[in-house]
Amino acid sequence: MRYYVLEIYRDVEPFLHGAYTTEARRDKRARELRQKDQEERNGLFWLNVTMGGDATVGFYSHAELDDNP
Secondary structure, X not given: OEEEEEEEEOOOEEEEEEEEOOHHHHHHHHXXXXXXXXXXXXXXXXXXXXXXXXXXXXXXXXXXXXXXX
16 A cells, blocks of 8 residues: 545645655654645645555545644
């Protein structure tokens, strides 16, 4: 499995961060991106891709991006 953060800049332009080796590393990066975006204008989503190429996308809740998980 490969793990990514999908960032939608101003909810318009997509940027893909990763691949990360673990969900924990991916989620840490998502928290860092949220800290940089104090106005919370960018959408952040998790993306899991299997070695076979199947992708699953989901959203982060505010609790998941809190500085103190």
